[in-house]
Amino acid sequence: MDPDREDAARLRRGDTSALAGLMSRHQARLFRYLLRLVGDESLAEDTFQQAWLQVAERIGRYDASRPFAPWLFTVARNLALDHLRRQRSESLDDVDEPAAPRSASDPLERALARQQTARMAAALTELAPLDREVLSLRFEEELLLPELAAKLGVPLPTAKARLYRALTRLRERLLATAAAGDWR
Amino acid sequence: MSPHVTELLALAAAGALDAGESERVAAHVRECAACAARADEWGHVVLGLGRLPQPRPSQALVARTLEAVEALIAERAERDWSRAALGFLVALAWTLAIVAWLVIDLVAGELALRLARPVGPTAAWYGAYLVAGWLTAGAAAVLLGRRVQEEGRTV
Numbered sequence: 065m066d067p068d069r070e071d072a073a074r075l076r077r078g079d080t081s082a083l084a085g086l087m088s089r090h091q092a093r094l095f096r097y098l099l100r101l102v103g104d105e106s107l108a109e110d111t112f113q114q115a116w117l118q119v120a121e122r123i124g125r126y127d128a129s130r131p132f133a134p135w136l137f138t139v140a141r142n143l144a145l146d147h148l149r150r151q152r153s154e155s156l157d158d159v160d161e162p163a164a165p166r167s168a169s170d171p172l173e174r175a176l177a178r179q180q181t182a183r184m185a186a187a188l189t190e191l192a193p194l195d196r197e198v199l200s201l202r203f204e205e206e207l208l209l210p211e212l213a214a215k216l217g218v219p220l221p222t223a224k225a226r227l228y229r230a231l232t233r234l235r236e237r238l239l240a241t242a243a244a245g246d247w248r
Numbered sequence: 249m250s251p252h253v254t255e256l257l258a259l260a261a262a263g264a265l266d267a268g269e270s271e272r273v274a275a276h277v278r279e280c281a282a283c284a285a286r287a288d289e290w291g292h293v294v295l296g297l298g299r300l301p302q303p304r305p306s307q308a309l310v311a312r313t314l315e316a317v318e319a320l321i322a323e324r325a326e327r328d329w330s331r332a333a334l335g336f337l338v339a340l341a342w343t344l345a346i347v348a349w350l351v352i353d354l355v356a357g358e359l360a361l362r363l364a365r366p367v368g369p370t371a372a373w374y375g376a377y378l379v380a381g382w383l384t385a386g387a388a389a390v391l392l393g394r395r396v397q398e399e400g401r402t403v
Contacts, residue, residue, distance in 0.1 A: 078325055080318045087310060095305040105303075112305060113313045120317045121324075184296040202262060203297035209264045224264055231258040235293055 068132035076123045100200035101144045103189050115140035187237035195230035261290035348377050
């Protein structure tokens with residue numbers, strides 16, 4: 065039996081040790097996805113914790129005939145979008161003003177600065193949440209277009225259009241900060 | 249030369265085109281230096297996205313989350329137990345009330361008649377029994393409520 069479904073069944077019976085298994089298998093991907101979507105480490109941590117609390121609370125509603133991960137990510141995505149909507153008056157499709165450089169005390173920024181891809185990461189953080197999400201799903205979660213569309217709950221052409229728009233916006237950000245050759 | 253495919257180049261680099269579109273892009277790029285250069289540029293963008301640092305949740309966050317979920321599950325189990333106990337007690341109270349009526353009716357009626365020792369009307373005894381029962385249950389509820397409050401729990 066799929067270990068996720070087994071652990072979900074145990075969690076439904078109130079066995080808290082099942083949660084450790086579920087978390088160990090999904091925590092890294094979930095956290096990375098949330099961080100890309102909300103663009104803020106502290107908010108990503110809050111949402112991460114709330115997502116698991118909601119999983120424990122609503123495990124009775126999980127359909128065990130389906131894979132666990134998409135359900136988990138849907139729970140987390142809804143929470144993240146709720147957070148973002150509460151924080152912003154504008155649409156989640158809107159692009160933020162370029163963010164002020166993060167302080168040196170930000171661990172994520174320190175980590176990014178050590179990487180050659182710091183500029184790419186910086187450009188990514190300046191995109192709108194839904195643009196970051198689609199790029200993360202395609203290039204980090206490595207979802208194919210049909211899977212990506214299913215995850216976003218949109219038709220295939222819409223997913224394609226969102227991916228295209230996110231890529232062009234990312235390119236614009238990169239070009240705004242450096243000549244094309246510099247980010248190769 | 250085939251028409252430019254500028255808008256498809258990004259999606260081609262992202263691996264998001266169908267076979268026909270991919271073939272069209274590849275054919276055009278082979279003969280168009282400008283589109284080939286742009287395709288190369290998109291290739292680097294996509295490569296950069298794949299190389300992004302992969303943040304992980306801190307151990308402290310994972311531990312905190314596990315602790316919070318365990319507390320939630322424990323609280324839910326306690327709440328379920330309290331509900332079950334309350335349901336059982338309500339059912340028991342109704343059973344006792346019905347049985348008590350039969351017993352008191354027997355004692356105050358037929359049995360008293362046989363013993364030739366009247367004990368008073370059934371309704372009066374039954375009323376007294378119910379009042380005593382309700383007072384006892386009320387006192388128990390108050391004591392339990394105080395205990396729960398002292399322990400800072402919710403039922």
